[in-house]
Amino acid sequence: MTEQILNSLKNFILVTGHYGCGKTNFTMNLALDYAKAGRKVTVVDMDLINPYFRTSDFKGVLEEKGIEVITPVFGGTNLDIPSLPASMYGIFEKKDVVIIDVGGDDAGSMVLGRFKPQFDTVDYDMLYVINRFRSLSTDLDEAIEVLGEIEAVSGLKPHYLINNSHMMAETGQAIYDEGKQFAEMISEKTGLKVLCHTLDKELYDKGIVIPDADDSIYPIEIHVKTIWQKQKMVQI
Amino acid sequence: MSEKVLMKGNEALGEAAIQAGCRHFFGYPITPQTELSAYLSKKMPKVGGTFLQAESEIAAINMVLGAAGSGVRAMTSSSSPGISLKSEGVSYIAGSDVPAVIINVQRGGPGLGSIQPSQADYWQATKALGHGDFQLFVLAPSTVQEMADFVALAFETAEKYRMPAMILSDGMLGQMMEPVVFPDATEVHEGDKSWAASGHKNQRKHNVVNSLYIEAKDLEQKVVERYQRYELVKANEQRSESYLTEDADIVVVAFGASSRVSRSAVNAARAKGIKAGLFRPITLWPYPVDALEKTIGTAKKYLTVEMNMGQMIEDVRLAVNGRKPVEFFGRTGGIIPTPAEVLAKIEEMAK
Numbered sequence: 001m002t003e004q005i006l007n008s009l010k011n012f013i014l015v016t017g018h019y020g021c022g023k024t025n026f027t028m029n030l031a032l033d034y035a036k037a038g039r040k041v042t043v044v045d046m047d048l049i050n051p052y053f054r055t056s057d058f059k060g061v062l063e064e065k066g067i068e069v070i071t072p073v074f075g076g077t078n079l080d081i082p083s084l085p086a087s088m089y090g091i092f093e094k095k096d097v098v099i100i101d102v103g104g105d106d107a108g109s110m111v112l113g114r115f116k117p118q119f120d121t122v123d124y125d126m127l128y129v130i131n132r133f134r135s136l137s138t139d140l141d142e143a144i145e146v147l148g149e150i151e152a153v154s155g156l157k158p159h160y161l162i163n164n165s166h167m168m169a170e171t172g173q174a175i176y177d178e179g180k181q182f183a184e185m186i187s188e189k190t191g192l193k194v195l196c197h198t199l200d201k202e203l204y205d206k207g208i209v210i211p212d213a214d215d216s217i218y219p220i221e222i223h224v225k226t227i228w229q230k231q232k233m234v235q236i
Numbered sequence: 237m238s239e240k241v242l243m244k245g246n247e248a249l250g251e252a253a254i255q256a257g258c259r260h261f262f263g264y265p266i267t268p269q270t271e272l273s274a275y276l277s278k279k280m281p282k283v284g285g286t287f288l289q290a291e292s293e294i295a296a297i298n299m300v301l302g303a304a305g306s307g308v309r310a311m312t313s314s315s316s317p318g319i320s321l322k323s324e325g326v327s328y329i330a331g332s333d334v335p336a337v338i339i340n341v342q343r344g345g346p347g348l349g350s351i352q353p354s355q356a357d358y359w360q361a362t363k364a365l366g367h368g369d370f371q372l373f374v375l376a377p378s379t380v381q382e383m384a385d386f387v388a389l390a391f392e393t394a395e396k397y398r399m400p401a402m403i404l405s406d407g408m409l410g411q412m413m414e415p416v417v418f419p420d421a422t423e424v425h426e427g428d429k430s431w432a433a434s435g436h437k438n439q440r441k442h443n444v445v446n447s448l449y450i451e452a453k454d455l456e457q458k459v460v461e462r463y464q465r466y467e468l469v470k471a472n473e474q475r476s477e478s479y480l481t482e483d484a485d486i487v488v489v490a491f492g493a494s495s496r497v498s499r500s501a502v503n504a505a506r507a508k509g510i511k512a513g514l515f516r517p518i519t520l521w522p523y524p525v526d527a528l529e530k531t532i533g534t535a536k537k538y539l540t541v542e543m544n545m546g547q548m549i550e551d552v553r554l555a556v557n558g559r560k561p562v563e564f565f566g567r568t569g570g571i572i573p574t575p576a577e578v579l580a581k582i583e584e585m586a587k
Contacts, residue, residue, distance in 0.1 A: 019271075020242070020244060051267045051268050051407075051411065052268065052352075052408075052411040052412075053411065131242065133240070133241055133415075135243045135247055136278075138239070138241055167240065167242065168413070170415055226412050226496070227572050227574055227575070228496045228499070228500045228575055231500060231574055
């Protein structure tokens with residue numbers, strides 16, 4: 001499962017998708033899992049449009065595991081005008097895993113266009129993260145339209161779909177099944193392979209959601225939470 | 237869209253405006269509110285509405301005054317510094333007896349402050365959003381679902397009493413995502429618009445939307461009449477939620493995002509054997525004094541938890557009127573208190 005997914009990706013990974021589809025949480029999991037597997041990981045927060053719930057917010061957690069984190073200047077601070085640091089150009093010289101968490105939609109992916117000449121010099125995998133239940137990408141046309149917009153502004157070609165469909169605490173078997181079906185339909189229409197279906201580790205381990213035997217499952221931790229979800233002191 | 241989807245609070249406010257029949261939005265971008273404008277900029281043209289990014293907050297609120305004065309549902313949204321800029325226009329809207337909805341997704345202040353969540357505009361919203369004698373009807377959602385539900389309520393109440401209504405949210409509620417469902421087909425209950433300057437077509441006397449009165453006695457009469465309406469709002473429109481308050485020794489009073497934190501802390505206190513409860517005002521003006529009064533017999537102490545230096549505590553103290561001690565815990569500047577911090581304060585008070 002996890003090992004297979006990690007091994008099938010190239011060293012240079014771009015995480016794109018609709019605003020709020022779960023790119024940051026996916027990036028966190030991928031980075032921590034690569035680090036656990038002994039790889040040297042660099043995470044790049046290239047999100048210049050989102051003020052809250054960003055990779056920069058988890059800098060400490062990542063660095064603790066030996067992961068290098070490159071954030072926009074002022075990322076994670078109160079200043080409303082993030083800009084990319086010069087160290088961003090250094091990522092193309094890295095020898096091991098580089099994961100780039102890109103901002104949502106075409107607005108967030110626009111920044112990729114600036115690095116197109118550099119991206120052309122490296123072997124990369126661009127991932128398109130989808131959530132069937134995320135507003136404004138709940139039907140096929142919407143999800144495919146956003147993908148097209150991201151391709152257009154970045155000048156880069158996507159390689160895989162990541163099915164990150166969930167309904168937060170209300171995720172169960174029906175939600176999983178519907179998300180999977182949605183991802184397979186997008187795959188059919190776009191020709192992109194579904195690399196994996198993410199699934200909350202807790203739901204997977206407890207058997208609350210039971211995927212089909214041949215589903216490529218990526219069990220994930222939920223890192224992106226509100227303070228009252230993080231400090232849930234008693235279960236109600 | 238009757239199916240359940242994941243939305244950020246800001247997006248839910250935008251969709252709710254459309255569902256409530258609002259077809260006129262005027263705004264100016266500011267973090268952490270911008271998703272609302274972005275959502276409406278995409279959606280308004282698809283439903284034949286007007287989305288207009290004005291040249292400034294001041295322009296936007298005056299466009300709301302003009303549009304609402306013609307009888308249509310009009311809305312603007314901003315975050316704290318932008319709301320300050322709109323204050324003159326809000327006063328004119330109140331002085332013209334025009335219903336309109338203003339959304340404040342609060343961030344830290346004063347000044348440019350921070351872009352992190354805050355509740356430091358409580359006084360501004362409930363006491364003094366602009367000059368002159370007037371009030372806003374103020375709703376404080378605490379979930380994304382309430383963000384979706386309260387927009388129609390804000391319009392209906394604004395129209396019923398011909399006054400501006402505000403949804404006082406904060407950056408956390410605006411940015412966080414939760415499952416939300418909109419009713420199949422929202423029925424739009426528009427209030428009486430016979431006062432509107434919508435064209436008399438030589439069929440009636442022309443209507444005037446105006447806040448200027450040359451004669452002091454005319455203005456006084458107008459303001460007194462408005463305050464009679466405010467008494468009706470106070471009598472009819474108080475809303476709140478009481479959670480585990482019936483037998484609570486310590487009643488925590490909190491609204492919006494800090495009520496989410498407080499609910500966790502109350503649950504944790506109960507698990508430790510402390511009788512704690514949560515009183516959550518949903519209307520901040522009118523303050524839900526009637527429901528709070530029901531807790532006064534059993535409560536030993538009150539604790540207000542806010543994301544500011546202690547603003548709502550004054551309304552709680554007014555309601556409690558010296559009968560019980562009222563304490564405060566808060567963080568400010570864009571910091572949200574943690575459930576553990578609130579629990580520690582409850583434990584200290586329970587000693």
